[in-house]
Amino acid sequence: GQQVMQIPQYQHVQEGEDFTTYCNSSTTLSNIQWYKQRPGGHPVFLIQLVKSGEVKKQKRLTFQFGEAKKNSSLHITATQTTDVGTYFCAGQFTNAGKSTFGDGTTLTVKP
Amino acid sequence: GAVVSQHPSWVICKSGTSVKIECRSLDFQATTMFWYRQFPKQSLMLMATSNEGSKATYEQGVEKDKFLINHASLTLSTLTVTSAHPEDSSFYICSARPGVAGPDTQYFGPGTRLTVL
Numbered sequence: 001g002q003q004v005m006q007i008p009q010y011q012h013v014q015e016g017e018d019f020t021t022y023c024n025s026s027t028t029l030s031n032i033q034w035y036k037q038r039p040g041g042h043p044v045f046l047i048q049l050v051k052s053g054e055v056k057k058q059k060r061l062t063f064q065f066g067e068a069k070k071n072s073s074l075h076i077t078a079t080q081t082t083d084v085g086t087y088f089c090a091g092q093f094t095n096a097g098k099s100t101f102g103d104g105t106t107l108t109v110k111p
Numbered sequence: 112g113a114v115v116s117q118h119p120s121w122v123i124c125k126s127g128t129s130v131k132i133e134c135r136s137l138d139f140q141a142t143t144m145f146w147y148r149q150f151p152k153q154s155l156m157l158m159a160t161s162n163e164g165s166k167a168t169y170e171q172g173v174e175k176d177k178f179l180i181n182h183a184s185l186t187l188s189t190l191t192v193t194s195a196h197p198e199d200s201s202f203y204i205c206s207a208r209p210g211v212a213g214p215d216t217q218y219f220g221p222g223t224r225l226t227v228l
Contacts, residue, residue, distance in 0.1 A: 033216055033217070035219075041221075042204055042219045042220065042221045042222045043155065043204070043219045044219070045216050045217070045218060045219070048216050088154065088155070090217075098145065098157055098160055099145075099157075099217065100157075101154045101155045101156075101157075102154065103153070103154045104154050106152075
């Protein structure tokens, strides 16, 4: 079936260090979304990438969509303790189709 | 905007009983709603896709007679876990997608934690 692989599963960083999580698909995606889930909370939509090679920034967060629309990354610059949580990517293989979630990357930040 | 509510937020029930969970889009119409379950420290697993006015589409391995989904209006979908057993204990999350004219994203409800004794 169509899967979205996400790595790493866990990442522990010192406050101030950078963090990156990666998602890969074996087949071309229509679009990809990123969500953040705080411990005990529900997923919150961060951003959607649609165009090949697209790069979007939200303050310290940088989102990229690969040229082939098969991979994506989320990079956080100078992590803060408020960044802790699990980051999920979710890929759609067809327009308005269902989303397939990656396994998530759980980020912990040591102050 | 784009608020999705879920009720109840948590429920504890005895084995064999049925539990109904409601998912509402509060400030937009959702032609499509999704139901997920999430086990501790795991990802979201799609259970079914619910379209207003039509039968839900279930993912492979999800028993449609056990997990009854009704999407009676553009703002409400319900998931009923029938004859619940301890293995059904999980975090159930719904999401709602705005209509065709809206963005192609999902807005998640706060989830319902089900514990079956």
